[in-house]
Amino acid sequence: MEKTFVMVKPDGVQRGLIGEVIARLERRGLKLAGAKFMRVGMELAETHYGIHKGKPFYEPLINYITSAPVMAMVWTGPNAVAAVRQTMGATRPTEAAPGSVRHDFGLEVGRNLTHASDSVENGEAEVALWFDESELVEWGRAIDEWVFE
């Protein structure tokens, strides 16, 4: 089953939106496979956002992500990567679809509340970066056969 890495960023945590994000993913039918509430260290932040190094928003981004705790999660399901990106909305809140998290709660790209892996390949890499194998839970959910074809 496809896995994706999802994070409620510091602004989402400060604004009390952990439950809102989890509720939306659960309601959609996605299945939780791991979660931890944590402070992001500089090394992890720089590895996670390494692809953006050198861009003008890189340093503010590292400051933002290390400024307060985050909720790091792994969600699974068919097409989990695309489904979660859609639920979170486009990177810029003013371009995010109405009904998405970034549209419904955000205004600025530098305070866009959540992170979600953008490809299956990056999903696997990000899950491995943020979670130890032993922190992931494989479990049978009673409704699985009614959500997964």
Ligand code: IDP
């Ligand atoms: P994504 O989070 O939708 O995958 P990316 O382009 O990978 O978006 O950028 C990573 C994060 O960097 C964004 O979520 C946002 O927090 C921040 N970011 C991206 N572009 C800008 C910008 O132009 N100004 C400020 N922050 C930005």
Ligand code: MG
């Ligand atoms: Mg990205």
